[in-house]
Amino acid sequence: MSDTDSADPVIIIGAGPAGLAAAEQLAKRNIEYVILEKDSQVAGSLRRVDPEMRLLSPKGLSVMPDMTLDPDAPTYLPFGVLVHELERYQQQHNLTVRLDCMVLSIRKEAHGFMVSYREDRNARRELRGSHVINATGIISQPRLPDNFYFTAPRWRHSVDVRAQDIANAQKLVVVGGGASARAVSPPAVPGASFLSIYRFKTRGRHRGRQACPAV
Numbered sequence: 001m002s003d004t005d006s007a008d009p010v011i012i013i014g015a016g017p018a019g020l021a022a023a024e025q026l027a028k029r030n031i032e033y034v035i036l037e038k039d040s041q042v043a044g045s046l047r048r049v050d051p052e053m054r055l056l057s058p059k060g061l062s063v064m065p066d067m068t069l070d071p072d073a074p075t076y077l078p079f080g081v082l083v084h085e086l087e088r089y090q091q092q093h094n095l096t097v098r099l100d101c102m103v104l105s106i107r108k109e110a111h112g113f114m115v116s117y118r119e120d121r122n123a124r125r126e127l128r129g130s131h132v133i134n135a136t137g138i139i140s141q142p143r144l145p146d147n148f149y150f151t152a153p154r155w156r157h158s159v160d161v162r163a164q165d166i167a168n169a170q171k172l173v174v175v176g177g178g179a180s181a182r183a184v185s186p187p188a189v190p191g192a193s194f195l196s197i198y199r200f201k202t203r204g205r206h207r208g209r210q211a212c213p214a215v
């Protein structure tokens with residue numbers, strides 16, 4: 001931190017697990033920080049996932065620095081429980097978060113960075129920081145392919161799929177072969193059709209490969 005103005009705070013973008021953990025560690029070392037979170041609550045992205053859906057990783061992997069998980073929590077936490085634990089973490093460590101602040105751009109300056117953000121969907125503001133921590137995660141802006149050649153009646157990112165949608169599905173096309181695909185794969189629904197496509201490319205020509213035959 002030698003070539004920066006130490007009077008400026010470290011700016012953390014995003015109040016998910018990574019942003020909160022970073023803030024906790026900075027606070028512990030008496031380093032000033034500001035968290036800018038675009039949502040009106042912490043853990044904005046995780047709240048998009050079905051609260052009843054369970055994490056695929058055991059709870060030990062969700063433990064953050066100086067965090068004690070409820071010992072009675074199930075081994076595979078439902079997303080709703082994880083969100084609750086993150087709220088508790090924020091309170092326990094007194095982490096201040098500026099909510100409804102959407103970061104728009106970051107500019108490098110001679111000493112540090114200038115972060116431009118929109119507060120409450122109003123005026124654009126700027127904040128100078130000695131450092132910037134990008135903790136915006138991978139699910140903040142889920143990408144769906146445009147004009148995909150399947151005409152699906154409802155076309156959703158896995159983040160937005162709910163158990164009820166799967167239970168009601170008669171035909172389901174899953175694009176992508178990762179952990180989310182497994183999570184949304186339907187249980188045996190009598191009379192249902194299930195087609196899975198993976199190795200999807202969103203850049204250049206759209207390509208798909210059928211992982212299991214259409215039924």
Ligand SMILES: Cc1cc2nc3c(=O)[nH]c(=O)nc-3n(C[C@H](O)[C@H](O)[C@H](O)COP(=O)(O)OP(=O)(O)OC[C@H]3O[C@@H](n4cnc5c(N)ncnc54)[C@H](O)[C@@H]3O)c2cc1C
Nearest residue numbers: 014016017018037038044045055056057102103136137140
């Ligand atoms: C279906 C599904 C299943 C998953 N299962 C698991 C699992 O089993 N185990 C596991 O470890 N992980 C799992 N994940 C991944 C999980 O989402 C990440 O591990 C975790 O959320 C990463 O935390 P993060 O803090 O990096 O990012 P996020 O939780 O995405 O937090 C990013 C934060 O940044 C904010 N933000 C984004 N852009 C801006 C901006 N421009 N300005 C201000 N704020 C902004 C968002 O609102 C959000 O609050 C799963 C994800 C999905 C979708």
